[in-house]
Amino acid sequence: MNLGDGHSRRIRRTIAALAITVTAALLAGCTAGGDGAHVDAIGAQSSERMPAATATQLKAALDSAVKLSGGSGGVAGVWAPWAGTWTAATGTLSKATGASPVTTDASFRIGSITKPATCTVLLDLVAAHKVKLDDPVSKYLSRMVGIDGLTLGQLCDNTSGLADYWSTLMPQMVTNPTRTWDPLELVSTALGNPTVGKPGTTWSNSNAGFVLLGEALQSATGESWQKLYEKYVTDPLGITTTTTLPTGTRMPAHALEGYSPDRDIVTGALNCAASDDVTQLSPSALQAAGGLVSNLDDTASLVHAVAAGSLMPKGYAATQQQTRTMATTMPSWARYGLGVEKMGPLIGHASSVPGYTSAAYSDPASGLTVVIAVNDSAPSADFARLVALELASIASKAPAAKGQKVPALALPWSASQVQAVLPYETGCNVKAGAVPAALAPLAAIAPRY
Numbered sequence: 001m002n003l004g005d006g007h008s009r010r011i012r013r014t015i016a017a018l019a020i021t022v023t024a025a026l027l028a029g030c031t032a033g034g035d036g037a038h039v040d041a042i043g044a045q046s047s048e049r050m051p052a053a054t055a056t057q058l059k060a061a062l063d064s065a066v067k068l069s070g071g072s073g074g075v076a077g078v079w080a081p082w083a084g085t086w087t088a089a090t091g092t093l094s095k096a097t098g099a100s101p102v103t104t105d106a107s108f109r110i111g112s113i114t115k116p117a118t119c120t121v122l123l124d125l126v127a128a129h130k131v132k133l134d135d136p137v138s139k140y141l142s143r144m145v146g147i148d149g150l151t152l153g154q155l156c157d158n159t160s161g162l163a164d165y166w167s168t169l170m171p172q173m174v175t176n177p178t179r180t181w182d183p184l185e186l187v188s189t190a191l192g193n194p195t196v197g198k199p200g201t202t203w204s205n206s207n208a209g210f211v212l213l214g215e216a217l218q219s220a221t222g223e224s225w226q227k228l229y230e231k232y233v234t235d236p237l238g239i240t241t242t243t244t245l246p247t248g249t250r251m252p253a254h255a256l257e258g259y260s261p262d263r264d265i266v267t268g269a270l271n272c273a274a275s276d277d278v279t280q281l282s283p284s285a286l287q288a289a290g291g292l293v294s295n296l297d298d299t300a301s302l303v304h305a306v307a308a309g310s311l312m313p314k315g316y317a318a319t320q321q322q323t324r325t326m327a328t329t330m331p332s333w334a335r336y337g338l339g340v341e342k343m344g345p346l347i348g349h350a351s352s353v354p355g356y357t358s359a360a361y362s363d364p365a366s367g368l369t370v371v372i373a374v375n376d377s378a379p380s381a382d383f384a385r386l387v388a389l390e391l392a393s394i395a396s397k398a399p400a401a402k403g404q405k406v407p408a409l410a411l412p413w414s415a416s417q418v419q420a421v422l423p424y425e426t427g428c429n430v431k432a433g434a435v436p437a438a439l440a441p442l443a444a445i446a447p448r449y
Contacts, residue, residue: 042079042297042300042301042304042369048083048084048085048401049084049085049086050078050080050083050084050085050086050395050398051083051084051398051399054083054086054394054395054397054398054399055086055088057394057415058076058078058086058088058391058394058395059088059090061076061387061390061391061394061415061419062074062075062076062088062090062372062387063090064419064422065372065374065383065387065422066090066091066374068379068383068422068423068426068429069357069374069376069378069379069383069426069427069429070259070261070272070275070376070378070379070426070427070428070429071091071259071357071374071375071376071378072091072092072093072094072095072099072257072259072375072376073089073090073091073092073093073101073102073106073256073374073375074089074090074091074102074256074372074373074374074375075087075088075089075090075102075104075106075108075256075295075296075371075372075373076088076296076370076371076372076373076387076391077104077296077297077300077369077370077371078368078369078370078391078392078394078395079300079304079367079368079369079370080366080367080368080395080396080398081366081367081368081404082366082398082400082401082404082405082406082407083395083398083399083400083401083404083406084398084401086395087104087296087297088104089101089102089103089104089106090102093106093254093255093256093257093375094256094257094277094375095257095259095275100254102256103254104295104296104297105241105254105295105296105297106254106255106256106295106296107241107251107252107254107255107256107293107294107295108255108256108258108293108294108295108356108358108373108375109251109258109281109286109290109292109293109353109355109356109358110290110292110293110294110299110351110356110358110360110373111286111290111351111352111353111356111358111381112207112289112290112349112350112351112352112353112381113290113292113294113299113302113303113348113349113350113351113358113359113360114286114288114289114290114291114292115210115289115290115339115340115349116302116303116306116339116340116347116348116349117229117233117292117302117306117339118156118210118213118214118288118289118339119156119320119338119339119340120232120233120306120311120312120320120339121217121228121229121232121233122152122153122156122213122217122338122339123312123316123319123320123338124232124311124312124313124316125217125220125221126316127312127313127316130220130221131152131217131220132152133151133152133153133156133319134151134152134153135151135152136148136149136150136151137150137151137152137155137212137213137216138150140215140216140217140219140220141212141215141216141219144184144187145191146191147191147212149198149199150162150199150212151199151200152213152216152217153338154199154200154209155206155209155210155212155213155216156209156210156213156338156339157203157324157336157337157338157339158203158204158205158206158209158336159199159200159201159202159203159204159324160199160200160206160209161195161196161197161198161199161200161201161202161204162190162191162195162196162206162208162209162212163190163191163193163194163195163196163204163206163208164190164193164204164205164206164207164208164209165186165187165189165190165207165208165211166207166208167268168189168193169181169186169189169285170263170268170354171263171264171265171266171267171268172265173278173281173282173285173354174260174262174263174276174278174354175262175263175265175276177249177276177278177279177280177281177282177285177354178249178280178281178282179282179285180282180284181282181284181285182284183211183212183214183215183284183287186207186208186211186285186287187208187211187212187215189208190206190208190209191208203324203325203326203327203336207286207289207290208289209289210287210288210289210290210339211287211288211289213288214287214288214289215288217288225287225288225291229292232311233302233311236305236311237298237301237302237305237311239294239297239298239301239302240298241294241295241297241298242292242293242294242295242298242299242302243292243293243294249280249281249282249283250280251279251280251293252293255279255293256356256373256375257277257279257355257375258277258278258279258281258354258355258356258375258376258377259275259276259277259278259355259375259376259377260275260276260278260354260355260376260377260378261274261275261276261377261378261427261428262274262275262276270378270427270428272378272427272428275376278354278355278377279355281353281354281355285354286353290351290353296371296373299358299360299371299373300360300362300369300371302360303347303348303349303360303361303362303369303371304362304367304369306320306340306347306348306362307340307346307347307348307361307362307363307364307369308362308364308367309364317364319338320337320338320339320340321337321338321340321342321347322337322338323335323336323337323340323342324336324337327444329441329444330441330444330445331412331441331442331445333412334445341361341385343361343385343389343445344410344411344412344413345363345364345365345366345409345410345411346361346362346363346368346370346388346389346392347361347362347363347364348360348361348362348388349361350381350382350384350385350388351381351384352377352379352380352381352383352384353377354377355375355376355377356373356374356375356376356377357373357374357376357377357378357379357380357381357383357384358371358372358373358374358384359371359372359373359381359384359385359387359388360372360388361388361389361392363392363409365407366407366409368392368395368396368407368409370388370391370392370395371388372384372387372388372391377427378426378427378428378429379425379426379427380425380427382425382443382445383422383425383426383427385445386418386421386422386425386442386445387418387422389411389413389418390415390418390419390422392411393411393413393414393415393418394415396409396411413442417439417442418442420436420439421435421439421442421443424443425443
């Protein structure tokens, strides 16, 4: 794993502060990852601090999110090229008495934010003519039973029809977090459940599909996922605190400790009266579906580069961002591509894995990037997604710095709407009653995963 040190982080932040705007090549998606080319990380943004009034609103949103989640702490950041940068931490690293305060370089499990990176690797391999999106998975995993008709692309856009292992096994992962899981066990659990639909026809989130994709691409290339992430994602970005599928359970120093409500081992029901420390969750439970550990700056750099298409050859970002609706109950602006959610103009992903709830999104046109993470998984990914949308709405109204111009950002939600919905999405602290009818579409922007 690549952890970096405080000195290198300070150098990177200094360089970031000197850059004024996102480079034209980044926004146009013209640079290619995976071939040794360097890609600008999130530092290529405005050197200004976010205006005080906007920063106050953003900090209030973070503080509220941590309180609603039931966690002890969290981090958040907003990078707006026309206005400035804001990062903040709140609370303590753990729930222990006298625990250290959270700082903005704290590490956390990014969970499903790994999926954009996983599918970026796939698309880079497609560009290199090593695999094809319509290749059958069985071409690379010929001895696996039950995967006929599934393609690599379908695993990435969640249309394989493959069920998930998450609801079945996650309670065991919470009660026994350090257990090592074999990828075949995870996939076989999913294959033992009824399919969601014929391959290519129905959208349904499947972490098992991403685990299967990871196994297929390792077989296709003869390289481990650690090497594939390094080659196509972390090395081109020059980010050093993101761990690439670590094999151990120990988190980096100064990490947020992760908590989850106890869960019934059979039904999976939350027991909010008991909170389990799941910081040392084995990454084998998540693998290519969510195994990365990162921090605020690196997560922002990852999602920013994915949205801009700068980790792939020209044109492949458009392929990744060809989206489809996830369900008829959702707003038309909530869609899914190849490992990425598209919320209005924002590209990224949300996540809830044992111990951590997080989300990260970036707008490829304006460069606006937001990240949020809290250290409790009582809320669903919906919760983190909504907080990220709240941060984006607040930031979209930030006044321009001298010489800059506020972009025309068409966000089909408002911060006040999100704030009204959030109490209904918190898991253990959920507000009683139904979401007001006018806000129901916003509350249903994605299935719980």
